Amino acid sequence: MSDNLLTKADESGVYHLVTSRRTSIESAALHAQFCVLKADITRPATTEAVLRQLGSALNFPSWYGANFDALHDCLTDPDWAPAKGHVLFINGLAGLRASDPGDFATLIDVFQSASEIRRATHTPFWVLLDAPARGIPTLAEA
Incomplete structure (x- = not known):
């Protein structure tokens, strides 16, 4: 992936x-001086467990409540992980998708909303999932 594509906020998502x-x-993200964070969701298939692991992996503040609203608030907080842009590698959500498709869809909606809000501030915000999901495009070669 070229640094050029990665830095285009309007392409992020x-x-x-x-x-x-x-x-x-x-x-490429590190070269662009982006904040790079990795969340490896292991074993838990419950929404609460996934949200707790995300909070820990993404270094959220102590007030993070491990719910969808708190996740959205943290991801869109300009004081959380200040950087030129963000790349979040999220691995292991297949268990949640299988056990609770509704909450999996809500989680994707939260990620998409956070990305839209960050795009509005011209800050690239990439959430990269390790498994395909309905409605989620595969990142194209650049």
């Missing part, structure tokens, strides 16, 4: 990322 591209995208 929620995407499926082919595993073989992760290293090159991470390198």
Whole structure:
């Protein structure tokens, strides 16, 4: 992925990322001086457990309540992880998608809304999922 595409806020959003591209995208993000965070969701298939793991992996403040509203608030807070842009690698959501498709869809909606809000401030905000999901495009080669 070229640094040029990565820095385009209007292109950022929620995407499926082919595993073989992760290293090159991470390198491009670091080169662009973006905040790069990784959340590896292990075992838990409950929404609450997933939200707790996201809060921990994304270094949210102590007031984070492990619910969708708090997740959205943290992701859109300009004081959270200040940087030129953000790339979040989210792995392991297949369990939540299988056990609670409704909450999985809500989680994707939260990520998409946060990305839209960040785009409005011209801050690239990429959420890259390790598995395909309905309605989520695969990040194109650039």
